[in-house]
Amino acid sequence: MARDLAVIGMGKLGASMAAAMASRGHRVTAVDVREEAVEALNAGRAPVQETDLERIVLESGPRLRATTSHREAILGADISFVAVPTPSDDRGAFSLQYAGWACREIGRALADRKDYHLVVISSTVLPGSMRFGLLPILERESGKRCGRDFGLCYGPAFIALGSVIRDFLNPDFCLIGEFDERSGASLEACYGDVMPDRPPVHRMSIENAELTKLAVNTYVTTKITFANMLAELCERLPGGDIDVVTRALGADARIGSRYLRGGLGYGGPCFPRDNQALGFIARALGSGADLAETTDRFNRQFAERAVGRLRPHVAPGATVAVLGLAYKPFSHVVDESQGLYLVRALSRAGVRVVAYDPLAAEGARAELSGHAVIFDSLAEALAQADVVVLATPDPAFRSLGATDLLAGGKATVTVVDFWRVLDPGVARQPGVRYVAFGRADSPETGAGSLATLWGGAGT
Ligand SMILES: NC(=O)c1ccc[n+]([C@@H]2O[C@H](COP(=O)([O-])OP(=O)(O)OC[C@H]3O[C@@H](n4cnc5c(N)ncnc54)[C@H](O)[C@@H]3O)[C@@H](O)[C@H]2O)c1
Known part of the structure; x- marks a missing residue:
């Protein structure tokens, strides 16, 4: 079934989400405050650089259009996805400044809607942000009640830059944090119409989903950092070789070989900020944050x-x-x-x-x-x-x-x-x-230190 969808934010994630959903036959209106992005999309050009984006924008024709008017997009769609920035603030938390502004606009448009509309936040947010930060804005601006008049889900995407469209359409699993049963069921049905292979869907409370999204990235960065730590150690062992070690380590089904390589640390717009954010929320709620903070520190140094x-x-x-x-x-x-x-x-x-x-x-x-x-x-x-x-x-x-x-x-x-x-x-x-990096210079590397450490065995 062809759906009417809105995507708020036409950046690295939102533009590709909009195009991906249009490529599956849905009518998508994308919204951005940047006029040049809106003009680009309406002229058949990719508003950001991403694999296959320009081709899909062109192929989608009138099914995919853009506007600077949140109201126009929300009134014409059954579901709106929010993909605006949530930059790190000086505490290491994700700011709700842009998402809050977007929700004000959505709320104002919802005030004029007669029927049900589902709001999906796809931006990365910290636990509690949806229920205590964004939901009150939507209700206040719309004068409506979540669960009765409109629905709300947290629907983050698991994508890597360079393969955003492919990743969005073919995820390992879909993560849905639902305000209520109806919201979650609506988003699950939409994903079913968008993702060709119908990946497994994990529906849960909004707070569990907010934590799960953060946990995926921080687990991966911890794994990367673990391999990097081993690589440093390998350089100090006689004949040490990180590739030999990780090949065997990754063969253990409990561990797996992905992201287990040993190299320079991780970077990019997402990974480095997630451990800081996990540390922030754990500390704020009084639970241990040492692992996340250590991973972050190791990588930054x-x-x-x-x-x-x-x-x-x-x-x-x-x-x-x-x-x-x-x-x-x-x-x-x-x-x-x-x-x-x-x-x-x-x-x-x-x-x-x-x-x-x-x-x-x-x-x-x-x-x-x-x-x-x-x-x-x-x-x-x-x-x-x-x-x-x-x-x-x-x-x-x-x-x-x-x-x-x-x-x-x-x-x-x-x-x-x-x-x-x-x-x-x-x-x-x-x-x-x-x-x-990750390999000892010679079969004798570290031998002196190890002889000092163990040479007295048995005496
Ligand atoms: N880029 C990634 O690899 C990636 C991966 C997963 C999740 N995310 C998350 O997705 C969110 C968006 O990230 P991004 O990389 O696409 O950001 P981005 O900076 O590339 O794009 C955000 C877009 O939103 C627009 N915008 C800002 N406020 C707006 C508003 N009120 N209404 C309409 N448009 C508005 C901006 O003009 C910009 O075009 C962030 O929360 C990020 O953490 C990003």
Whole structure:
């Protein structure tokens, strides 16, 4: 059944949600306060950069349109999804400033509706935000009662930038926090019409869903950080190798291999803020927050520790090239990326830094002014580098050979590979000194410390 849907917020999540639902035959009106985003969508262009978005916008034709009027969208739709920002505030909590404003607009439009309408908050919020922050705004502005006149659900999406549309349409499961049975049933039916494979649906109270969404991200970041911690330890063991360890570890069905790799820390617009937020809500309610806070601290300090590791390889006056400034390969997003952290930490330590990223140069320049020269070509960056640091596992870096690395007439170059992506043959080429994060330098590494620790056994 073709539905009439509204999506409030046409950013990285909302624009793709709107397009994804239109691609399944529904009529979708997207709303944004940014006129340029509205104009772009109505002209058949993607308002943000995302895989397949522009194609779907074009293919959807009149089924997908945009407006700056919340009222117009809400009056014409049975369900509205809210995907506006919930930025971290200085306590580490997620601010309801934009969501509150959106709910005021929705509430005012609901005042003029005669029939039932379901409001779904897809923005990430902290436990209690829906019932105690947003619901009162909706009721006050509409003069109506939730549960009787309109419904309310928390419906967060589990997506990664670069695959938002695919992820939204094909999630591992749907998470629904419902104000009441009718609200949850309406959203479940809608998801059933949108998601081709009808994924399992987990319906629960709003507060349990608010916690579950946060728990998914913080669990994943804890797993990433655990592997990174092991990688540091492997470097200190005779013949230590994080890939050998994680391959076996991930084979245990209780653990699994995804996100268990050992590399630079995590970044991006979502992951880094979630442990802080979990810590905030746990502390505010008087429960333990140590695990979340430790994960966050370990990750944030990673770049500084990485600089300590690089230091023996960086001679005075040497230039370091950091390759990979986005928070992951194939992305232009530099928010909280480890590449940026690393450049800043090296620059603070007095090292001359040059840098390159296939997609993220523009965003990185705005962030790194005064810290690094960012080149538009990989070859230019390599030509100046005495030390090359691979900060993301971008395939563009995998194929680097000794000739590329030794460009600029150098006799030697050191490559520090945080993701162990370079062809092992390159490491054996004359003039190339290869340092792999998570691997011991030699079979003797750490032997002295271990002999001191255990050498007296049996005496
Ligand atoms: N980006 C992600 O990877 C991701 C993943 C999961 C969840 N989320 C969550 O989704 C929410 C949105 O994130 P995003 O990355 O899409 O943000 P974004 O900044 O890319 O986009 C938000 C959009 O909302 C618009 N907006 C703000 N206030 C508005 C209002 N009152 N009415 C209409 N439009 C308004 C902005 O102009 C902007 O276009 C956040 O809560 C975020 O945590 C994001």
